[in-house]
Amino acid sequence: MTEPNKNKSEVPKPMEITSPRTAEHPGPEKPKTGILYEVPANKAECCSTDAKPNKDEDGHDHEDESSSYIPTVISLVLLLTGIALDYTDVTWFEGYIRLAVFGIAYLLVGWKVLWHAITNIKNGSIFNEFFLMGIATLGAFYIGEYAEGVAVMLFYVIGEHFQEAAVARSRKSIKDLIDNRPEIVGVLRNGQISEVNPKQVNIGETIQVKAGEKVALDGELLSESSSFNTAALTGESKPDTKRKGDKVLAGMINLDKVIELKVVSAYEDSALSKILQLVEEAGTRKAKTQQFITRFAQIYTPIVVFLALGMALLPYFIVEDYVFNDWLYRALIFLVISCPCALVISIPLGYFGGIGAASRNGILFKGSNYLDLITTVNTVVMDKTGTLTEGVFKVQEIKTNGIEQAEFIALTAALESKSTHPIAQAIVQYSGESHKQKTVSDIEEISGHGLKGKVDGKEVLAGNGKLMNKFSIAYDRQIDAIIDTIVLVAVDGKFAGYITIADQIKADAVQSIKTLHHLGIKDIVMLSGDKDSIVQKIAKEIGIDLAFGGLLPEDKVNKVEELKKQGKTVAFIGDGINDAPVITLADVGMAMGGLGSDAAIETADVVIQTDQPSKIATAINIGKKTKQIVWQNIGLAFGVKALVLIFGAFGVATMWEAVFADVGVAFLAILNAIRIQRMKF
Template sequence: MKSAWHVAHTGEHKHDHKEKEAKHTHEGAEEHDHEHEHGEASGWKAYLPVIISFLMLIAGIVADNYLKPGFFTGYIRLIWYSVAYLPVGWPVAVKGLKLLIKGDVFTEFVLMTIATLGAFYVGEYPEGVAVMLFYTVGELFQDAAVNRAKRSIKALLDIRPETATVWENGNYKEVSPDEVKVGDTIQVKAGEKVPLDGEMLSEGSSFNTAALTGESKPSAISKGETVLAGMINQEKVIELKVTKLFNDSSLARILTMVQEATTRKAKTEQFIRRFSRVYTPIVVLLAVAITLVPYFFVQDYVFNQWLYRALIFLVISCPCALVISIPLGYFGGIGAASRNGILFKGSNYLDLITKVNRIVMDKTGTLTKGVFKVQEIESYDLPKEEWLPMAAALESKSTHPVGKAIVEYAGDKINGIVVDDLEEISGHGLKGKISGKEVLAGNVKLMNKMNVPVGDGLNKITDTIVVVAIDRKLAGYLTIADEIKEDSKLAIDGLHEMKIQSTMLSGDKQAVVDNVARQLGIDKAFGDLLPENKVEKVEQIKKEPKTVVAFVGDGINDAPVLALSDVGIAMGGLGSDAAIETADVIIQTDQPSKIATAIKIGKATSKIVWQNIGLAFGVKLIVLILGAGGLATMWEAVFADVGVALLAILNAVRIQKMKF
């Protein structure tokens, strides 16, 4: 099957999961493009050659069995079956010849052409036509299956907006999204797709985000919040301020990742491709041996009889069932995952995720919503009206969710406050000068580092705490609470059902981390970690015997750990660009329960792939032995090749109908 060979033999990226940014080398120059036109033909035209050959074959068989002896014989019979052969056999023979001239000898085109012409040579005309006919039918069936498997990806590609309505010179005009610049104002009408990432300038609207997240529930977005390309505006005309160029938008990034996913092959696919290169020539040599070697050992040797057995051997040897059903199985897995709001960056990760036995997770933004609210404020030497605006002014320079919560709480009280000499101390907090005074805002570790006495009481608070000091004297503190995501408990329970151990890492203090771990049932939890400490923890876990680690995170500081882990999983809906680029699997819905779904899809894909390998090898081996012993005809050979390929394809498309 042509496209089967094409799928297995065109440009392949080698991607080592342990070195996330390792080289990706194209092997396209070494491979041959065994393309076909069946998928390009429209409607009935694709089936016309098959219909003609089938009707002529049936008519010929009827004539062989029911017409008067001597009428349908000799050249009349040869011409009839030759005409029946040409519609399906000629395209295959031409491609086989072209590849033969290029030096690519052992292709299914050459094998099928030799086998069917050999059948004509020994006088088995109907069988020669039947082999090529069913081979072509198998190709058409395979094209339909591949197209179905790619449908999710094609549907995703179809969401690319073609135009953007941009404000220019006092008027709105339609232009290509590529021409829109950062900072431009665009208009999106109700029912239209958002063409670029932007900030909401209007009061708000409701958006269908299914194309990006797989989530059917509409999402309400308010003024000042981010709207992503690919969302569909459902309510009213809105205006957006463009924040990213089209090629840098979330939609463009997702499209690129999905398209690249099909080029990163799983080890099983790579093995089958290498195996078929060795397997096919060996079987061809065996076929030659079956034809010639018996001459030296069999007394009543008949060349045509042994040639017929060799031709059967050749038909069976075509590795179509393997080289199409395996890539098709992975296609189906990637498609099923994308429909569930999960992007695998390659089929190699579908394989690898099935081996994961330890899930390490970040807390904020992964298991919790990352939406912080100020809960309690306590003052010491200064009234809160004096130190809180200064702390909020300092935190306004930070992108951390905790800082945003303080800024939101302080409101317009920070207006006019100028911060000088701002310094962010990683894992500790912020330091700056306001009106000549040194202001510190951060955790207890920051106070200890700066020799500000705080006492033991603050360590017992279970919420996230931000301590503020003015000129190295304790001014007060704020407690800030984050909300656990609705399905976080479901996520941990799902992992435990699969016997996967869970570990949580966080920069928050240990009391906060322990509290979340207790609520969710997480096996191990570590707090008070700097970004480099997270890396060290994952390195320690990886050293444990027979441990395959997946890390789940969403922030910029998670990127090193995502790269270090065997499988990096990013929360893609609200996650940082750095985390998404580094990760191997992206959960677009930001739902931790999708971690278990991703593993289930990987296991279902692996199961189907190995079922197909067993089916193909088992049936081919049996019929090969029967063919060599003269106990199988061309009809059995057709089943061993095309029939098994069709069964494998039907099995592979099952994954697209499964519910996870």
């Protein structure tokens, strides 16, 4: 292609392209471009040309946006002015004046790229995005195609601005959603409320939260009761009523009245801080697609450089009317088209968007690899209590044997008060204050059986039939036929009676199972330590394919191992504490209601904050949509680039088509990648 004034008089001597030198260096340091977005190590520079980033109070790198756009705007004005003058009859726009206009436009947007290219060459890292952009655009200046050389660099930088804006917007939306804690909190000191930074509040101190204020620290409610908006943590707008003694988490909004909380966690140890840390670290676990692109770029980049070199020089031995500048121009087009920026930018950004979309739906993925893996799940295994049922038990019936009911309840509740199990809490709540006068000692929790301990000097057992059999306690076996959950109690070696307790199925449990089947999940299995009659009853009501009851934690592990041996990809959903071994074993471990559970945060691959089983299907949907968008971007990039490469090799495509094949495709891929954040699931 020839520009209108390319052959004007006094054209300055063309630039010389020198051969780069190499040196040993471990490679460039990866810049931080967002809380989730991580650039492949060997291509880190291609996605950011910021030379001197500033850091905000959270440690994130950024530039002053307005000042960073000024050089780009000036470059665009100079480029358009230069092109307009090229198409006029003015005689003064030639030679060094023309070079100066386009040269300034080029340096305004390209100096950082060139600087990084030179620095990387000195450090031994030659074949990267900067090197490709540098030699392609300098080559364009060498052959007099000034406008096209500027355009390649300018539109590349414009694409970078869009990419940075997309990442910044996504990061801000997630941060605003999750962490918007107040900077000042009222703490009770010396009988007065003092306003201090939440980071300066100690565990055990009392803080005051006014109506409408957001809770800054995890605490135990000292006031009688209050309602809280938990949407920032769970994605659910339905108010949650907390009562005296309940745990209130940072990020919740107090809706009712002025309340007081006793701080139970330091600022950096709160459940919200752990969730933020989880989100921060999510980008470090790459999906296989990202790992493939990283390895691909290491091989791909040097290959295209040598192919371009061959395209410029080999025709000398084949073509009769060989003109070096013509074939160099084709080689430069080839280089610009070959830049893998669309892949390197859009693929991590696609996973970034998926993790962000999941966060807004109350689902936390610990890495983009789990977004990929969850799409391959064909078997979903669930715990019962707290996953498919509310886990809010209520006492239904009490039967005693040779002991007064009041004493029976007091002894049992005193023992159960040392357990955090929902069944134990139901008994304690039912007993009222009667158990608080009892002295409890020698507590022993027997996994899968129940509790053993001494209450006022009496040996008390509370648990299931296995516990009674273990200690040779005789009882009426007809009791085992009762479908509801039963707590059998023995006092001093004699059967003292039983308590029946019932749980409620979660409102969205039935629809959740239907949706999972609709998504192609072939097998849905329920595993529970509860007795088999209850498990089978609930499984039938909900529509579970297969259910097993009366299981110890190790039995659950064995069941999941059996499924995996059959070649199935298993996702297990549990409460993240008792089910930690199974969560770890499963291909995808999911913790239900993990906000207040350290075990859930640490063990699970995916944390569902809302306690809703319907979010399991939502997580799978988000994973599938993310994977679809990532592969759309891969297909778009390879398809357009291959087409323009063919045209360029035959001299049909110009540098303008090359710009579209590189920067244009990258821009389209970025728009496609951020599309997932606007979707409703």
